[in-house]
Amino acid sequence: MARRRSVLRRTGGGRRIPAGVLLAIVLVIGALALIVARVGLTPGTDVAMQAGDDSAAAAGRVATGPARAGQNFFQRIGGMWNASERVQELERENRELQQWRQLAERLAERNARYEELLRMPADAFGESADIENSIAAQLVLDSGGPFTRTLVANAGADHGVRIGFIAVNENGLIGRVVSVGRRSSRVLMLDDYNSRIPVLGEASRVRAVLAGQATRPPELVTHPYQMQAPRMDFIVGAQALREGERVITSGDGGLFPRGIPVGIARRQNDGSWRVALAAAQQPIDFVRLIPFIAVPAPEADAVPGEGPPLTASSSVSSITRQTMAPPPTAPSTAPAAATPPRPRPAQQQQQPRPQQQPAATTPPAQETPPPATPAAEPQE
């Protein structure tokens, strides 16, 4: 019967090309044309993909609802078995964390004073990232396919999400929003084949490019939602990089804010470096989408009366004798002419600083011994 549906007779051969084969050939050509025609389109300009994401996200919410409910139920049931042990463990961790908190607060206070003395610009978590206006969203779709590594979250343009928002979870950086629909947004993950982000070793200050590999090492399969371990390329001063060092975003290129935790540097047997992503420590369920406005390039001409460009994103600061704190015994009512105040940029003056006190009147706190060092290092 199928042969009766054949539509084309091969010239000279007497055999016919079946209609299905002919249709398949036409569709293959169409698919090739579709791929080629969309080469120039980025996810952000792909209207069809955005509309499809909205529909798929709605279906994904419905489809994953029972699975999530069941997962929570079984987790709750399973947690009841060892509840008392977990309470004891959490109490012990809490005692240790309180010691660490006291130490951290003391060091933060001292660090703030040092920065004030050195007139350092702020270098905190995600500089220029608008943490307060971040948007929390739930993961509803995972690409799960072999070609790309993306996530679809259930917050879109209606919720205020825009292309370029940074996606993080409680552990660290996940990726960046590359496509926004009305009620959904697609996040390009760090381990995607096309992901390249500039990073920095937190202690060694070694700069590198984190390149997604989209490979799937077997050891990662046991951990749910585990992201891949991207490779570090173009490392400058790799010999200074240390095993287990924290890796953060460097802010170079202006796509990511500086200082967001990325993961831990791991040296491979072949000498290359990979990063065990911090965001992959736990299942990725909720994500936080953070607005990010890149630091503008410095003006071509110096703005008169604004002093040195201390508001730039780099940590470079001009250190002069005038910035040194006077000895603690110096009188607080010293004449202004003796220590003329340097002009401060307007933006820096607006930045709130913890414990902002005049350096001339308040000496640095006396060295106090830190609390007893906890036995265990804090988990990364």
Add this chain to the structure above:
Amino acid sequence: MNAFSLRAPSRRALRAWGLALAVASVILPALPLGPLFAQPPLPLAVLWAAYGWAAEDESGWRAPLALTLLGLLHDQLAGGPYGLFVLVYLSAYLIGRIAAVAMSAPNLVSLWGGFIVTALLSILIVVGVERLIVPIAVVPYAEAALITAILFPLVRPLYMTSTNSPSGGRR
């Protein structure tokens, strides 16, 4: 009548299960159900369908159209690029047609060998797309295609019989 007697499922029922498996392999990886449902290790069941439907002489328009729709759905759920899975699945269908014509007396081993060749050629197609058109990750697809090829004998009854005549006769 023996209540415990089992009747072999009809060819129609097996094909329906095969189609359901193919659809599930497209949808399940997109749901956040964990790494076991990602591709790889989840096989590309639509490749089985494409090869099986081609070998069963599905010369009507339904098989290519169904493969196109499944490919577009897979492209959408996997985040693109559009047309890539369509190209892979339809290419597997056409390769399967050629293999079916080439094999005169197929058995399970030859059908399996034909599918392995189909999977390898689909990897070559993806490599060609990656080199010439758009940057995509090839290694995970190759892993998924190889897993699909290894598992083929287990699911072969859902898509084709081993006694089929490959040259388009009644199978």
